[in-house]
Amino acid sequence: MLETSPLGQPIPRVDAYAKASGAHVYPSDVVLDNMLWVQVLRAAHPHARILSIDTSAAETLPGVVCVLTAKDVPGENRFGLLVHDQPVFCEERVLYMGDAVAVVAAETDDLARQARDLIRVEYEVLPPLTEPLWALQPDAPQLHPQGNLCAELHLGHGDVALGFAEADYIFESSYQTGRQEHAFLETEAGAAYYDEAGILTVCAGGQNPFKDRQQLAVALNLPEDKLRVLHPMMGGAFGGKEDINVQIHLALVTQRTGRPCRLMLDRNESITVGVKRHPFQVRYKTGVKKDGTLTAIEVTILADTGPYITLGPAVIGLAAEHCCGPYYFPHTKIDAQAVFTNNCNASAFRGFGNPQVLVGLEQHMDIMAEAVGLTPIAFRRKNVLQPGQAAGPGQITPASISLPRVLDAVEQGELYARREALKSGVGRWKRRGVGLAAAWQGFGLGAGVPDGATVRIELQADGRYRLHASSPDMGQGNVTAFVQMAAHELNCSAADFEVTIGDSLGPDSGSSNASRTVFVVGSAVINAALDLRSKILAAAQRLNTSAEPPRFTGRAAEVNGQSIPLAELAVEFGPLVGEGYFHPQQPTPVVVGIPHPAYSYSVQMALVEVDLLTGEIEVLQMENYLDAGYVINPAGAEGQSEGGIAQGLGYALFEDILLSEGRVLNPRLSTYIIPSIRDVPAQINTVLLQEPEPMGPYGARGISEICLSPTAGAILNAIYDAVGVRFERIPVTPEMMLAALAGQTSN
Ligand code: MOS
Numbered sequence: 001m002l003e004t005s006p007l008g009q010p011i012p013r014v015d016a017y018a019k020a021s022g023a024h025v026y027p028s029d030v031v032l033d034n035m036l037w038v039q040v041l042r043a044a045h046p047h048a049r050i051l052s053i054d055t056s057a058a059e060t061l062p063g064v065v066c067v068l069t070a071k072d073v074p075g076e077n078r079f080g081l082l083v084h085d086q087p088v089f090c091e092e093r094v095l096y097m098g099d100a101v102a103v104v105a106a107e108t109d110d111l112a113r114q115a116r117d118l119i120r121v122e123y124e125v126l127p128p129l130t131e132p133l134w135a136l137q138p139d140a141p142q143l144h145p146q147g148n149l150c151a152e153l154h155l156g157h158g159d160v161a162l163g164f165a166e167a168d169y170i171f172e173s174s175y176q177t178g179r180q181e182h183a184f185l186e187t188e189a190g191a192a193y194y195d196e197a198g199i200l201t202v203c204a205g206g207q208n209p210f211k212d213r214q215q216l217a218v219a220l221n222l223p224e225d226k227l228r229v230l231h232p233m234m235g236g237a238f239g240g241k242e243d244i245n246v247q248i249h250l251a252l253v254t255q256r257t258g259r260p261c262r263l264m265l266d267r268n269e270s271i272t273v274g275v276k277r278h279p280f281q282v283r284y285k286t287g288v289k290k291d292g293t294l295t296a297i298e299v300t301i302l303a304d305t306g307p308y309i310t311l312g313p314a315v316i317g318l319a320a321e322h323c324c325g326p327y328y329f330p331h332t333k334i335d336a337q338a339v340f341t342n343n344c345n346a347s348a349f350r351g352f353g354n355p356q357v358l359v360g361l362e363q364h365m366d367i368m369a370e371a372v373g374l375t376p377i378a379f380r381r382k383n384v385l386q387p388g389q390a391a392g393p394g395q396i397t398p399a400s401i402s403l404p405r406v407l408d409a410v411e412q413g414e415l416y417a418r419r420e421a422l423k424s425g426v427g428r429w430k431r432r433g434v435g436l437a438a439a440w441q442g443f444g445l446g447a448g449v450p451d452g453a454t455v456r457i458e459l460q461a462d463g464r465y466r467l468h469a470s471s472p473d474m475g476q477g478n479v480t481a482f483v484q485m486a487a488h489e490l491n492c493s494a495a496d497f498e499v500t501i502g503d504s505l506g507p508d509s510g511s512s513n514a515s516r517t518v519f520v521v522g523s524a525v526i527n528a529a530l531d532l533r534s535k536i537l538a539a540a541q542r543l544n545t546s547a548e549p550p551r552f553t554g555r556a557a558e559v560n561g562q563s564i565p566l567a568e569l570a571v572e573f574g575p576l577v578g579e580g581y582f583h584p585q586q587p588t589p590v591v592v593g594i595p596h597p598a599y600s601y602s603v604q605m606a607l608v609e610v611d612l613l614t615g616e617i618e619v620l621q622m623e624n625y626l627d628a629g630y631v632i633n634p635a636g637a638e639g640q641s642e643g644g645i646a647q648g649l650g651y652a653l654f655e656d657i658l659l660s661e662g663r664v665l666n667p668r669l670s671t672y673i674i675p676s677i678r679d680v681p682a683q684i685n686t687v688l689l690q691e692p693e694p695m696g697p698y699g700a701r702g703i704s705e706i707c708l709s710p711t712a713g714a715i716l717n718a719i720y721d722a723v724g725v726r727f728e729r730i731p732v733t734p735e736m737m738l739a740a741l742a743g744q745t746s747n
């Protein structure tokens with residue numbers, strides 16, 4: 001191998017220059033000649049019957065080119081990732097404030113907005129279903145013919161009654177988690193147009209061009225090969241762009257008018273329309289013996305999934321899979337439900353159900369540790385799942401479980417060693433505390449869900465390589481990792497590569513989601529590189545007149561004692577294209593999606609400071625002991641860690657979309673507060689423990705989601721250490737802190 005292999009090196013992003021220089025064209029930057037501006041009319045009520053829609057005033061406004069409603073959808077007026085249940089345009093009923101009723105296309109954005117506001121919709125207002133606990137009561141408004149239950153799961157093993165009878169201590173509490181907004185920098189945006197070949201093309205922020213194309217084909221009543229979807233690198237997604245957002249509306253306008261068009265959601269529109277992290281109500285009941293052995297766990301999950309199915313069933317599935325943590329409970333019972341409401345639509349968000357359950361589980365682990373007189377680390381270590389043991393829902397723990405090693409590292413770490421010193425000397429009105437939370441997180445789509453990836457690498461006529469993969473890069477850096485892996489296998493540097501990504505014309509490498517891309521797509525990259533290598537050698541062999549087999553050196557092939565540049569081989573024998581496929585070996589399903597083929601592990605530790613006068617909580621320092629297996633790019637891995645922690649910090653302390661009767665109260669980034677540079681600790685120390693995952697490329701595991709999942713639990717345990725208060729609701733606001741402290745002093 002080349003001594004300068006980029007594998008494992010913190011090389012700059014392949015997209016760094018284009019983005020820093022402003023050359024990169026984001027989905028919201030696409031501007032075309034003769035382009036129309038699109039605006040969408042949304043529901044005026046969270047739950048209402050549509051009595052009539054009058055578009056005449058909008059249509060006659062000069063400069064308006066078309067107004068489309070449900071009757072203008074040529075195909076099925078529905079889309080959705082698992083089930084097509086979400087209307088492109090509502091016909092009879094609206095089920096949340098983000099529902100679309102009509103689109104307008106006009107010569108200018110101003111005209112499109114004016115026309116949108118001229119559409120008259122007559123509604124019969126219906127009572128909104130806003131409380132998930134009410135959803136399954138007989139007197140609740142019925143949102144769908146099948147009722148208000150979106151999905152449910154009942155899992156577990158053993159006999160919890162027996163387990164609780166064996167316990168010396170039993171703890172029971174209920175937790176409520178916030179409705180987190182993805183808050184990507186670039187809202188949902190894109191453009192549609194006919195390309196030179198007459199293909200209707202949609203260029204938009206999204207996480208899987210093939211999945212988008214499928215849904216577009218159904219709604220537009222077009223064969224898939226008459227459609228092309230492009231997902232250029234975009235300004236963030238975090239799970240929030242898995243669902244269709246602007247794509248179908250844009251394509252319908254271009255299909256109707258023949259003209260290119262564009263749409264970028266305003267921030268308040270994005271917050272109202274876009275999917276959210278499911279708010280969960282989770283009840284935990286745990287039992288433990290005096291010696292610190294866990295005996296039983298009972299978990300009840302109620303998720304508010306909003307009006308449509310989207311990925312609700314999969315999110316409660318992942319929550320159920322992870323809600324007992326990487327710990328052995330001899331008796332488990334898990335009951336999870338996702339219910340429909342007229343609140344915000346909820347779907348994928350980094351962590352996918354795991355951050356919600358860890359808020360309760362990791363506090364319970366500390367509560368039990370304290371009761372039996374063990375440190376949080378010793379208690380977790382004592383109860384870590386052993387390979388072959390049954391995890392919560394019943395799946396068998398894989399041999400590559402590395403939590404014990406991660407716990408050892410925490411104990412040897414700086415924050416742990418200095419915890420008492422760091423807590424002292426902060427003055428009369430402040431208190432400091434240190435806390436930790438552990439997590440595991442499956443990566444890939446899970447048992448029984450097709451999870452294959454195909455990647456192509458082409459040797460171009462100029463001797464450079466081009467890597468083709470459909471899984472987009474939403475900002476996380478996965479494409480840089482792909483190039484590093486390919487360059488390593490082809491003995492060259494990342495600079496020898498160009499990339500075509502996020503294109504439905506390319507090979508299908510699946511979604512960018514579920515912490516899967518380095519693991520699954522990366523493995524396909526390696527296979528594609530090996531295939532291309534053998535094709536280059538076969539081409540060189542055609543020139544060979546000696547007995548020596550040709551040799552591949554990275555930028556040339558050695559044959560007949562001569563060095564032939566790759567460009568020459570490509571011109572003479574091209575096109576030379578390597579193709580690679582990978583599908584992870586999946587375990588036997590407990591139910592579809594559970595379990596995952598493998599897991600990543602992390603323990604995060606937080607140092608917090610509570611201001612007793614204002615109730616403010618400041619996170620002063622974070623440590624992330626992360627085993628995401630072999631690290632392809634350490635700078636990228638640290639970026640994932642720091643970004644995940646920033647989002648997890650917001651989840652713990654600030655972020656919650658608030659609704660009143662189905663209407664969002666804080667649809668702006670001035671009222672929905674995300675952490676800024678002043679809130680994120682200057683010191684985030686990421687320790688990359690690289691226990692190789694046997695199935696992963698070079699031993700890599702998934703990294704994205706596990707960086708967020710344990711953060712809130714660690715902060716809540718640190719808050720308890722600081723002030724002796726346990727919170728059963730996040731975000732923990734200063735008001736909640738002050739109320740809790742007041743309650744404490746009056747007791
Ligand atoms: Mo994700 S939350 O699977 O994009």
